[in-house]
Amino acid sequence: MTDSVSPGSPVDRKAVIDAFARRHRFKWYEALPWVLAAGCYFIFDGYHALGAQIFATILFALSLDLLIGFAGIVTLGHAAFFGVGAYAAGIMAANGWQEPLSQLVVAAAAASVVGFASGMIVLRTAGLTLLMQTLVVAALLQELANKWSSVTGGSDGLLGMKIDPIFGVFRFDLFGHTAYVYCLLVLFIGWLIARNIVYSPFGRSLTGIRENTNRMHAIGAPVDQRKIVIYTISAALAGLSGALIAQTTALVGLNTLALSKSGELIIMLVIGGVGQLYGAFIGVPLYMIAQDRFSQIDPIFWYFWIGLFMIFVVVFARGGVLGVCGRFLDRWRSR
Amino acid sequence: MSETLSITISILFHGLAMAMVLYLISVGLSVTMGLMGFVNLAHGAFAMAGGYALVLLMKQQNWPFGLALIAAIVICVVLSLILERLLYRRLYGGDELDQVLMTMGLIFASVGAATWLFGPVSQSLEPPAVLRGQINFMGRDFPTYRSFLILCGALLVTALWLGLERTRFGAQIRASVDNLRMAQTLGINTSRLFTIAFGLGSGLAALGGGLGADFLNVGPNYALEYLVYFLIVVAVGGLGSIRGPFVAALIVGVSDTAFKYLAPQYGAFFIYAITMAILLWRPRGLFGQSA
Amino acid sequence: MTALALETKSLCKTFGALAVASDINFKLERGARHALIGPNGAGKTSFVNLVTGVLAPTSGQILLGGEDITSLTRAQRVKRGLVRTFQISALFKKLTVLENVTLAIAEREGVANDLLRPAGHHRALIEEAYDLLVPLGLATEALRPVTELAYGRQRMIEIAMALALKPKVLLLDEPAAGVPPIETGAIIDTIEKLPADIAVLFIEHDMELVFRVAQRITVLVQGAVLVEGPPAQIADDPKVREVYLGESKH
Numbered sequence: 001m002t003d004s005v006s007p008g009s010p011v012d013r014k015a016v017i018d019a020f021a022r023r024h025r026f027k028w029y030e031a032l033p034w035v036l037a038a039g040c041y042f043i044f045d046g047y048h049a050l051g052a053q054i055f056a057t058i059l060f061a062l063s064l065d066l067l068i069g070f071a072g073i074v075t076l077g078h079a080a081f082f083g084v085g086a087y088a089a090g091i092m093a094a095n096g097w098q099e100p101l102s103q104l105v106v107a108a109a110a111a112s113v114v115g116f117a118s119g120m121i122v123l124r125t126a127g128l129t130l131l132m133q134t135l136v137v138a139a140l141l142q143e144l145a146n147k148w149s150s151v152t153g154g155s156d157g158l159l160g161m162k163i164d165p166i167f168g169v170f171r172f173d174l175f176g177h178t179a180y181v182y183c184l185l186v187l188f189i190g191w192l193i194a195r196n197i198v199y200s201p202f203g204r205s206l207t208g209i210r211e212n213t214n215r216m217h218a219i220g221a222p223v224d225q226r227k228i229v230i231y232t233i234s235a236a237l238a239g240l241s242g243a244l245i246a247q248t249t250a251l252v253g254l255n256t257l258a259l260s261k262s263g264e265l266i267i268m269l270v271i272g273g274v275g276q277l278y279g280a281f282i283g284v285p286l287y288m289i290a291q292d293r294f295s296q297i298d299p300i301f302w303y304f305w306i307g308l309f310m311i312f313v314v315v316f317a318r319g320g321v322l323g324v325c326g327r328f329l330d331r332w333r334s335r
Numbered sequence: 336m337s338e339t340l341s342i343t344i345s346i347l348f349h350g351l352a353m354a355m356v357l358y359l360i361s362v363g364l365s366v367t368m369g370l371m372g373f374v375n376l377a378h379g380a381f382a383m384a385g386g387y388a389l390v391l392l393m394k395q396q397n398w399p400f401g402l403a404l405i406a407a408i409v410i411c412v413v414l415s416l417i418l419e420r421l422l423y424r425r426l427y428g429g430d431e432l433d434q435v436l437m438t439m440g441l442i443f444a445s446v447g448a449a450t451w452l453f454g455p456v457s458q459s460l461e462p463p464a465v466l467r468g469q470i471n472f473m474g475r476d477f478p479t480y481r482s483f484l485i486l487c488g489a490l491l492v493t494a495l496w497l498g499l500e501r502t503r504f505g506a507q508i509r510a511s512v513d514n515l516r517m518a519q520t521l522g523i524n525t526s527r528l529f530t531i532a533f534g535l536g537s538g539l540a541a542l543g544g545g546l547g548a549d550f551l552n553v554g555p556n557y558a559l560e561y562l563v564y565f566l567i568v569v570a571v572g573g574l575g576s577i578r579g580p581f582v583a584a585l586i587v588g589v590s591d592t593a594f595k596y597l598a599p600q601y602g603a604f605f606i607y608a609i610t611m612a613i614l615l616w617r618p619r620g621l622f623g624q625s626a
Numbered sequence: 627m628t629a630l631a632l633e634t635k636s637l638c639k640t641f642g643a644l645a646v647a648s649d650i651n652f653k654l655e656r657g658a659r660h661a662l663i664g665p666n667g668a669g670k671t672s673f674v675n676l677v678t679g680v681l682a683p684t685s686g687q688i689l690l691g692g693e694d695i696t697s698l699t700r701a702q703r704v705k706r707g708l709v710r711t712f713q714i715s716a717l718f719k720k721l722t723v724l725e726n727v728t729l730a731i732a733e734r735e736g737v738a739n740d741l742l743r744p745a746g747h748h749r750a751l752i753e754e755a756y757d758l759l760v761p762l763g764l765a766t767e768a769l770r771p772v773t774e775l776a777y778g779r780q781r782m783i784e785i786a787m788a789l790a791l792k793p794k795v796l797l798l799d800e801p802a803a804g805v806p807p808i809e810t811g812a813i814i815d816t817i818e819k820l821p822a823d824i825a826v827l828f829i830e831h832d833m834e835l836v837f838r839v840a841q842r843i844t845v846l847v848q849g850a851v852l853v854e855g856p857p858a859q860i861a862d863d864p865k866v867r868e869v870y871l872g873e874s875k876h
Contacts, residue, residue: 016768017756020724021746074432076376121611125618127431128374132570133614139563140607147602201732201748202741208729211718218678218716219730219791220704221738229741260559263439270436300455304447310440314433315425 024199033281037184049176049248054288055183056244059190061269061280063237066194068266069275070203071230072210073123076262077134078238080118080141081111083257085239087145087152090252093161100163104186104243111239112232114141119231123224135259142257157253161246172248179248186244190237197233198277206230210275267310273322282321344475346593352481354581354588355488356547361568361580362495363536369512369575370529371427374434377441378540379558379565383449385411385541386553390458400463404545411541412534419533427529442558449555457554460545484546491542492581499577508532512575567610571620579622629692631656631825632677632708632795637686639676639849646672647683648849654795658825661840663833665869669849670829671713674797678710679703691794704733707794711784713803713829717772723783724768727755730790755790762786762816778809785816796820798828802835814838837861845869 040051060082067073085107092103122133145152152158165171170178197203208216209223216223246252255261264287272283287306294302364378388407392398398406418441426434462480469476499505511518511525519525544553551561568587572579587606594605613621632654639647646669654660662670675681677688679700688696690708698706718726731751732738746752759765762782767775772783781801788796801817802810814835820826830836836843836857843860845852853863860866 012765013753013756016724016765017749017752019769020722020728021749021752024744024746068432074435076435121615125614127372128368128574129570129614129618129620131374131435132566133611135563135566136607136610140604140611143602143604143607147600147604196744197741199744199746200741201738201743201745204725204729204745205732205738207721208718211720212716215712215716215718215787217680217700218704218710218712219733219787220701221733222699222701226738259562263443263559266436266439267443270432274432300450301447303443304451307440307442307444307447310443311422311437314437314440315422 041180048180050292052176052179052183052248054285055187056241057288058280058284059187060238060241061265061284062190062194063234064265064269065274065280066230066234070198070210071206071227073227074131075134076131077138078265079257079261080138081115081235081238082242083141084114085111085242086246086252086256089243089246090158090161091151093163094158098162098164100166100247104240107239107243108236112236115235116232119228123227123231138257138262142254145257146254155254157251161250163247183244183248186240190240195277271321276322279322346596347589348477350589350592352484353550353592354584355485356543356550357564357568357588358581358584359488359543360540361565363539364565365569365572365574365576365580366532367536368569370532373427374431376435376438376562377558379562380441380445381411381415381537382540382544383445383553383557384414385544386548387453389545390460390548390553407545408538408541412538415537416534419530445558446555455555457552460548487546571610571613573620573623576622579620582621630654631691633689635687637676638684639681640684645849647676650851654825654827656825657822659839659841660827661836661843662827662829662846663836663843664846668846670846671799674710674799678708704791709788709791709793710797711788711799711801713799715780715784717780717783719773720771722769722771723764724755726772726783727758727786727790728752730787731755734791758786758790778805781805781813793824795825800829802832
């Protein structure tokens with residue numbers, strides 16, 4: 001122990017260590033998304049189907065945030081895992097296995113197997129080569145789904161899915177009432193998992209890999225192994241998300257594996273803010289609600305405007321909504 | 336003569352024609368990525384613009400083929416230089432994710448703009464009468480247009496290689512790809528160099544997109560649909576390499592044609608599998624610089 | 627147990643025609659304070675990269691405490707107590723000082739593979755990290771992001787992170803590089819106060835630091851050992867004067 005005059009006095013010591021050790025505790029604002037989501041169930045009665053889609057997509061974006069925002073792995077092929085999950089659930093549902101929860105488990109498992117196998121190959125590289133390889137993995141799976149039409153339905157999509165009621169009680173209805181609650185609950189579980197990882201020593205070490213890979217090697221971290229683990233977990237969460245979409249829309253098509261799907265997802269995440277765990281909760285609803293509104297007016301223009309908007313965000317509003325708000329807050333505080 | 340030989344020649348012929356198109360489009364991408372390490376996913380949009388310009392100038396304005404082709408190149412070069420000044424320049428040496436986002440935004444904007452301007456249906460190229468039909472070469476009939484494509488491609492590739500080998504500008508490009516810092520300390524104006532390379536690359540892409548319109552259908556989704564092909568050529572060839580992408584384009588062109596002819600039930604599956612295998616073996620591509 | 631802390635046997639590394647290490651036979655005693663000096667481009671940093679496993683040698687052997695570690699990964703060498711710092715600070719810039727050091731300790735303890743419990747529950751690690759910062763005078767800045775600190779302070783964090791790994795052999799790559807003269811004093815003090823049981827090899831250009839701290843000096847020129855000996859002998863060696871010390875007088 002040091003003497004009390006030194007900067008490292010015991011009182012300070014406890015305060016500093018407490019502040020550091022308590023970062024993972026829940027803050028009040030973390031309840032906001034869930035309170036809002038519960039409230040929206042009663043307010044926007046006619047939009048439950050859209051709500052369910054939004055929740056499933058938030059889970060998808062959250063899984064991508066673990067890669068891009070925390071481990072620093074920039075991928076263009078995240079739709080691969082979403083698609084594998086969607087097809088896994090869909091193929092089961094179309095072939096007589098109609099129980100939804102076991103479909104979720106199989107979908108997550110299938111996606112994590114694909115994530116692990118492709119991760120072993122692609123994570124050895126970085127930068128452009130990594131982008132390209134992740135893109136090729138997704139393209140390869142899309143072509144497989146396209147050509148293996150006896151199982152996947154090819155370019156027509158997978159039809160004839162039948163899903164049992166959840167626990168044999170809650171039937172998926174046309175208005176999406178069940179789907180809304182179901183997707184929200186799965187998202188909640190996925191969020192707990194992601195949050196837990198982010199604040200765990202493993203999650204902190206991922207941040208270290210993002211910040212300075214060489215230093216992680218120098219402090220003895222098995223960097224490649226860590227990347228493969230998070231890639232596999234992220235793939236599983238993306239697979240869950242794909243399965244949710246498949247179950248709640250009773251439709252799986254080739255577009256679940258497409259580059260545009262991965263691209264849109266990155267855009268949604270970035271609109272919200274990368275690497276902050278809540279970017280997905282802001283970016284996805286903004287994007288999807290805007291798309292829903294906009295598409296009814298002019299579907300062609302949607303891509304045009306979102307493209308221009310993205311360029312604008314990159315050049316002028318870095319860090320997305322959370323980033324801009326954070327900077328605004330900083331400026332306000334420093335006054 | 337045996338059937339096998341005839342099939343082989345046919346595959347090589349069409350594969351070569353496709354390789355020329357892929358190379359013309361991708362070589363600019365390889366150089367700009369090698370020079371500035373810039374991840375320009377939107378490169379295909381310039382090829383698409385070239386394709387649209389060529390097809391529409393011929394169809395709607397009745398311009399002759401050659402004139403329309405030159406106009407297409409000029410339009411694309413000007414367009415690309417404007418975008419380079421306005422957008423790309425801001426992100427040089429920046430965050431990889433930002434580059435991905437910005438160019439992904441450009442792709443989406445190009446999809447929207449093309450659908451809005453030209454409709455969702457893809458446009459087909461109608462070559463001038465001289466280039467239609469078949470020509471006979473050593474007792475064998477070949478489609479005239481594709482023969483023309485191969486010839487054009489071969490001439491351009493030779494001109495490009497000679498230009499990079501023999502001219503001062505070419506030497507500057509090669510030096511800068513090799514070592515950007517060194518080139519800057521030697522007094523090479525790398526910023527101007529990059530602008531020129533960017534414009535040149537876009538011009539070649541426009542040419543490839545125009546000439547190759549009968550391989551790669553000119554539709555609004557062009558930049559998304561074929562991105563994987565362009566990136567494969569660049570990554571397999573090796574970043575920054577001039578000749579590497581040509582070998583890669585040959586591999587992709589010939590094997591794509593072969594598989595689509597011999598085993599159409601698998602589609603492009605094998606191209607992707609081969610790509611992964613090559614990159615597993617050589618992560619930096621066939622002609623990439625080692626670390 | 628008389629094995630050397632670190633030893634290289636006929637270590638060679640060539641890039642094409644360029645030899646960055648040729649036949650280096652180097653011995654680091656236990657608890658040594660050993661300096662590696664030489665003109666720019668002599669291959670000092672390459673030597674550190676070879677020893678720590680960033681580069682693979684063309685031929686030769688590297689022994690740590692008598693064990694052959696030539697074919698081990700970087701991480702495995704660190705686990706065996708071979709730790710380095712970087713010439714240009716390589717820290718997690720956006721993270722806090724405390725977090726930087728805690729990350730290192732978590733790796734050492736093998737806790738970093740835990741993805742179930744929050745990092746804050748491993749309180750002993752955080753306490754250890756904090757207590758490590760106190761004698762280095764970094765405690766008041768524990769919760770500030772590294773990037774907000776002056777460069778001299780960042781160099782201290784480099785050393786703190788290395789110490790956090792409880793090294794047996796510590797390689798300091800130019801610990802005082804880029805630090806303004808006012809702040810070098812603190813760094814020299816820190817190096818002098820390093821625990822006696824750690825064998826320290828440091829690369830340095832600052833001759834004041836070298837002659838104040840080192841018990842032995844190895845002079846590297848063009849990838850080969852020119853001469854090795856105690857400081858007094860090195861200072862008087864005509865070859866060294868010619869190649870190195872003479873050069874710096876101009």
